[in-house]
Each structure stands twice: as structure tokens, then as C-alpha cells.
Amino acid sequence: MALITLKNVKTVFGDTVIHDGIYLNVKEGEIYGLLGPSGCGKTTLLREMVLLQDFREGTIEVLGKNLNGIREKDAQSLRQQWGVLFQFGALFSSLTIKENIALPLVEYTSLSKSMIDEIVRFKIHLVGLKAKDANLYPSEISGGMKKKAGLARALAMDPKLLFLDEPTSGLDPISAREFDSLILKLRDMLGLTVVMVSHDLQSIYDTLDKVAIIDNKKIVYEGTLEGVKNVKNEFIQTFFGIANE
Amino acid sequence: MYKKPLIDLQDDKLLLSFRGELSIYTVADIEQEVKKIKNYTFKKLLIDGNNITSLDTGGAIFLYNFQNDFCAKKIDVSLCLNDARQKATLDLVAKNMASAEIVKKMPKKNIFEKIGEICYAYFIGLLSFLQFFGQLFVSKLRYLTSLKNIRFKEIAFEINDSAIRALGIIALTSFLIGLVVAYQSAYQLKLYGANIFIVDMLGISIFRELAPLITAIVIAGRSGSAYAAQIGAMKITQELDAMKTMGFEPFAFLVLPRIIALVITMPILIFIADMMAMLGGMIVAHVDLNITPSLFIDRFSEVIAAKHFYVGIIKGPFFAFLIASIGIYRGLMVKADTQSIGFNTTKSVVESIFAVIVCDAVFSIAFTILGI
Ligand SMILES: Nc1ncnc2c1ncn2[C@@H]1O[C@H](COP(=O)(O)OP(=O)(O)OP(=O)(O)O)[C@@H](O)[C@H]1O
């Protein structure tokens, strides 16, 4: 079943066309990668899928809901079913890490305080943070730790769908590989579907089931990693070529 | 959706079977429901999880802790869970929960600790304010050593941004103030037939006090707050750090141009305010008290000495310095979280208006003693 479908999506900022007719299909249980050179509009596409950004033309369907003219009630229920990790963490700077993770649980569920504490403790350990970091504020932790905390917050509600914008950039290689295996584990266990933007080749080879490569405003390739090498495209040749040697 | 768990007590054996969804949305209700078995006495607990339709990590944490609670009470617990996925989820939770340390609560502070902290914060605040002035002084000296150091472009930009663009609002406010003050006093003066004294009254009160204060308050609200917010935001995005590493001294690039721009333009703004307020007064005098503009101006040049005008204008640079430096200081005090921008912006306006009024009082006393 397709969880996310994009048809002929066109994005324009001022006079510049960013996307010109994008078609995508993300199936349930897939780990789906969005690749492309810097500035090709991967973050923008992700933002369009999570209702942060309007697009000029086309349709986007997420979890069976058409995002064009979506009703507020539907949008709100979608927002509880997905988790988003932003490129730079985007933690709430006035809340501690623990409060950041607990926030959706406090707002959307009637869980007891002790239960929320337990869930937070689990999520913090799951993403590889230390318990003593929980009471720190975002300004007091490193960039990599912010990524992990952002992931813990995205996972707080056990979402069906996870959007990750460059999850492994800024992580040390060990944490990055742990992150990959965590994503795989979560997918297998919770049946998560993951859409992620990544420039990390190791992570791309280890986790992705399917990739879509954006270049020159269009999708130049969508499919498995095996097929990617046969595509005649400069970005793809350079990006994957180096890795083969 | 939530389905009541079934509880079945047979002799010393308790059979508990969960049904339906066991997730963050249902755990709260289920927790309530199974709480009562704490009062039962039994030696064996059989948990049947085969009717659980979906299990998320929240539900699994609940299940894991639930088992552990009874294990700790020396009760024989056994769990029956066949679904491979749910089992894997529970395993993941069990593995993590076993090794995860408890997240410590932040220790509560007692009242003395809090008072001490607040006092210390004020003390540090005072010190850092003094440090700010010291730094300002030093960089001003460096500034003056060579003409090349002066950032004329930045100063010009700030003059446009915080003075020229403020002309309209200052002109309008002071015009209205002149109108209102004249209108209020016209009524009183008419009672005594002292119509012509409106000129004396307006001239002195507006030139000496009202115009400088109104201008200062508008500028504090408009530019002081903008300085605090701009510099605060630059601090959060690490722009200030970037400037420092590239050798651009923030004091020379951001602080001094703003202060100098306001110091230069404040007297001009006060002059505009003077004129507009007098215009307002003149209109009321004409309409309400039958004093023609030419009579008004004749009387004006007769009774209002030039010193009243200079007293008002001389306050300008002092007010400007206070407003700009407090706004910038507040901007530099912004911590790395977004809320402190709002906090410091508010503070900058409150403090600079307060400082302006205190400064005005000091001027009043000084001028009285000097007999000006
Ligand atoms: N709000 C905006 N207004 C105007 N242009 C924008 C806006 N947001 C993004 N863009 C432009 O859209 C393009 C795509 O930006 P986007 O952030 O999606 O890139 P990206 O593919 O995520 O790049 P990176 O790999 O560096 O993160 C860029 O050229 C950017 O200049």
C-alpha cells in the first residue's frame, strides 16, 4: 500500500522553479531515501509532505489524505501519526531535552506522569543519549546530541511515518551506524515507514530500500539501489561512482 | 481502541488477559483498570497477551514494568505473547529499560537558595553592565584614534533606520501632545481671562520637558527594542561569534554606530517634536482662545528665552546614549534560548524609559541649582 504519493508536484519560490513535476511513491514499511545535490529541494519536498510548505501544482497524498485543502481535523490527526526530525534538530530551546520529548505525550495522551517518565527514559536510551543529559537545555548539548534528542522527540508518539532530514550528518561514525541499525530495527518491529534525506553513503547502502534522486527540478531515478548505477546522470555517476572504487 | 482487560482470580492464580490495542492512547485506562489487582492475594500471575491487536513501545514499557513490579514481590509471573513483532518490541524495550539509567528529577530549590540566586544574578548583572560600559569606553577611544576606524556607512544606515524613519511618528505624537496640553489648559486660563499666558506655559513645558521626553519614549519603544531584538537574534544564530572569529569587533560594527547615530539625531528629533507640539498648541490657541498666530509668535519671542530651547535639546544626546546602550546591552545579554529575546526586549524598553526619566530628574535638579 502506498503511504505517500506525489503527483506532478511543482514548487516555485518567487521566480525560481524548484520542483517541476515530481512523482513519488512510498510504500508501507519502506525506508525511502531522497537524494540529490545541495539546494535541489529535498528539504523543501519534505516540508511539503508534512504540511509546512505550500506547493504550486499537483497533489500530495499522505496516509490516504490529500493535502490540498485538507481539513484541520484531518491535518491534526496526520500530525499525530508522523514524526519529523529536522536538519538542525529544531528542539524547543526553552524546554529541557526531557520536556522536549515528553511534550507530545503530555499534550496528546492521558498518560500518568510516571508512565511518561518511563517512556522518556526508554526513548532517551534508545537513541543513545545518557540519562544525565535529560535535564539539559538544547543550548547546552552538542550538535550530534541535538540530532539524537530530535529523533527521540520524533519517536515519542511511536509514529507510523518518520521523516528524517539528514539524520546522520553531524554524528560520529559510531553513532551514525547505531542510528542506521536503530532505524532498521524500528522498521522491523513497529512497521515504521521512513522517508529520509541523506548524503551519508554508508547509511544509504545500509538502510535504504528505495531511493529517489532529484536533479534539475525532476526525479531522475526512483527505484532500488541496484538499478541506480545504470542511470546516465552526472550527479548519480559522481555520487555513487566514487563509492564503487 | 481501548478494551477492558479480563481479570480472573482462581485460588492463588490470577489470569490477566489484555485485549485490543495496548498503546500510549490506551495505557492510561488500562493502568487504572489493573490497579485493583494489587489488593488481591495470589502467588502466580499469568499474563495473556495473545489478544493484543497492536503493541507500541509505550504499551510495551507498561507491560515490562508491570511484570517487574510483580517479580519484585516474589510473585511468579509468566507472559504469553505469540506475535513475533510484538515480542520483538517487548524485547527491545526490555533490553533498553534494563540498562537505561533513571532520569533524575531536577532537585527543588528552597527559598534561601532562590533568594541567593536572584541576588547573585542581580550582582552579576550589575558587573556585566559595568563591563559593557568599560568595553564601550575602550572601543570608543580606539575609534577616535583614527578616522579610518569610524564606520560611516553603518552610522548612516542607522541614522536612516532609527531616526529618519521615526520622524513621522514623532511629529504626529508631539503634535497631538501639544494639542492636548493646550486644549486642557485653555479651559483653565479662560476662567481667569489669562488667555495670552498659554504661550508662556506651552513654550516652557514643551521645550524643557515634554518634547524631549516624548521623543525619548518613542525612540525607546521603537529603536531600543529593535536593537535588543536584532542583537539578541544575532547572538542566538552565532553571528556575533562568527564576526569575532573573522576579526570584526562587534563593538565597532554593531554597538558604536547605533549609539553614535542616535546621539547625533536625537537633538534633531527633539527639535522636530518642539516645532510640531508648538504648532498643535498654536492651533488650539487660535481656535479656542482667539490668539492669532502672529500674536502668538510675538508673545513667544518676548517671553520664551532661548535657554529653554537649549535645555531641551541638550538632554537629547544623554537620552540617546541611555536608550541605545541599554538596548544593545540587553541584546548582548540574550541567552541561547528564544524566550530570552522577548524577555530582554521588554526589559530594554522598561529600563531605558526608566533611565531616561531618572536622567531627566537629575537634569531638573542640576538646572535648578544652576539657575537655568
Ligand atoms: N523560503 C524560501 N524562499 C525562497 N527560496 C527558498 C526558500 N526555501 C528554500 N528555497 C530555495 O529552494 C532551494 C531548495 O532548498 P532546500 O533547502 O530544499 O535544499 P536541500 O535540497 O534540502 O539542500 P541541502 O542538501 O543543502 O539541505 C534552494 O535553492 C533554496 O534557495
Ligand SMILES: [Mg+2]
Ligand atoms: Mg536540506
